[in-house]
Amino acid sequence: MTRADIGRVTGLSRPAVAHRVSDLLQRGLIVEDAEGPSTGGRPPMRLRFHAGGGVVPVASLGARRTQIAICDLAGEVLHRTDIDIDVEEGPGVVLPLLMDTWEKLLDGRDDVAGIGLGVPATVEFAAGRVESARVMASWTGVVIPPVIAERFGVPVLVDNDVNVIAMGEHRSVYAAELDDLLFVKVSTRIGAGVISGGGILRGALGAAGEIGHIPVRDGGGVLCRCGNLDCVDSVASGTAILRDLRAKGRDVASLADVTALVRAGDAETMAVVRQAGRWLGEVISGAVNLLNPSVVVLGGDVAEMFQPLVSGVREIVYRRSTQLATRSLRIERGRLGPGAGITGCALMVLDHVLSAQAVDAGPR
Numbered sequence: 144m145t146r147a148d149i150g151r152v153t154g155l156s157r158p159a160v161a162h163r164v165s166d167l168l169q170r171g172l173i174v175e176d177a178e179g180p181s182t183g184g185r186p187p188m189r190l191r192f193h194a195g196g197g198v199v200p201v202a203s204l205g206a207r208r209t210q211i212a213i214c215d216l217a218g219e220v221l222h223r224t225d226i227d228i229d230v231e232e233g234p235g236v237v238l239p240l241l242m243d244t245w246e247k248l249l250d251g252r253d254d255v256a257g258i259g260l261g262v263p264a265t266v267e268f269a270a271g272r273v274e275s276a277r278v279m280a281s282w283t284g285v286v287i288p289p290v291i292a293e294r295f296g297v298p299v300l301v302d303n304d305v306n307v308i309a310m311g312e313h314r315s316v317y318a319a320e321l322d323d324l325l326f327v328k329v330s331t332r333i334g335a336g337v338i339s340g341g342g343i344l345r346g347a348l349g350a351a352g353e354i355g356h357i358p359v360r361d362g363g364g365v366l367c368r369c370g371n372l373d374c375v376d377s378v379a380s381g382t383a384i385l386r387d388l389r390a391k392g393r394d395v396a397s398l399a400d401v402t403a404l405v406r407a408g409d410a411e412t413m414a415v416v417r418q419a420g421r422w423l424g425e426v427i428s429g430a431v432n433l434l435n436p437s438v439v440v441l442g443g444d445v446a447e448m449f450q451p452l453v454s455g456v457r458e459i460v461y462r463r464s465t466q467l468a469t470r471s472l473r474i475e476r477g478r479l480g481p482g483a484g485i486t487g488c489a490l491m492v493l494d495h496v497l498s499a500q501a502v503d504a505g506p507r
Contacts, residue, residue, distance in 0.1 A: 145189055146160050146187065174190070176189045192216070198254055199215070199496075200258050201213075201488035202488065203261045203307065203487075203488055204237070206230060206331045208227055208228075209241070210225050211245065230279055233282065245295075255297050257492040257495060258291055258300070261304040261487065264282060271287045273287065288300070303334070304328075305334040308477075311483040311486035313341075314486075314487075325438075326477070329443040329444075331382055335430065354430060357429070359425050359426065380445070388401060388404075418455065424460045439456075439472065443477075
């Protein structure tokens with residue numbers, strides 16, 4: 144846009160626009176670009192957002208594998224690396240490794256705008272405190288932002304890993320057409336992220352979306368790590384599928400082995416995977432009735448690998464959810480794949496550091 148365009152859209156006076164534009168140019172958040180069309184006299188300069196005006200280090204922690212990246216101010220990945228690390232080793236090991244890796248990827252850049260982190264545990268978002276006694280037990284009660292901010296001196300935001308993936312999928316794929324989305328991650332564990340009215344729904348203390356510990360019917364009495372029986376996490380996750388197939392004599396060391404059996408058309412493997420989908424669909428159908436999303440997005444290793452699981456989910460959701468809730472409901476696989484967590488972390492930070500309040504507060 145030109146300065147005159149901004150004045151027409153906002154109703155601000157020319158001096159007010161000039162003051163704002165000058166401030167944003169000075170901070171490197173916008174730049175003057177190609178000349179605009181002339182109506183006589185000197186052509187006006189166009190202004191555009193400057194994605195290169197800063198960087199955002201982000202990381203999406205998984206139970207065993209962590210994605211680490213540096214993004215620009217538009218959320219595009221500039222540098223990325225993946226590392227294998229067990230998050231159960233604790234914050235004293237994981238956080239220094241993350242920060243060292245970010246510094247290597249930054250390669251001397253000092254224009255960090257903010258930092259984002261997704262972790263596979265319940266997070267009290269406002270405080271950045273991990274609040275999970277069952278997963279990442281050694282992290283329970285740890286307030287992460289001050290640890291990272293002490294080294295980098297910028298805002299640090301931390302959220303549950305499935306929440307940031309849901310944000311990434313929604314904003315990158317669906318935001319232009321819908322505001323209500325349920326993202327379900329089916330991997331080593333099961334969790335959900337809820338987009339309601341265009342924004343993430345975290346709940347009072349960050350525990351929204353904990354569908355993994357909702358019990359299912361006829362699960363066989365499987366003891367979950369939370370102490371209850373037949374939680375969907377204990378009967379339909381990747382871990383559960385491997386356990387059930389081994390009990391049936393199948394030699395499966397990883398989900399890749401399960402994929403091979405599914406592709407080979409092994410009937411018993413297909414039955415186990417589809418039943419996991421039905422159990423998952425039982426829980427999702429309740430969420431659909433409660434939340435009425437426009438789309439349910441299934442992501443994570445298991446959902447991406449196994450069509451029988453997705454089919455099982457669809458079968459139960461369309462059978463058990465109300466007719467109105469499913470009238471236009473779509474159930475789809477995630478489209479961003481493994482990079483969704485990185486994208487979501489970047490967007491989480493950018494929503495904060497590029498908000499009107501943050502910009503008005505002064506230079507970074």
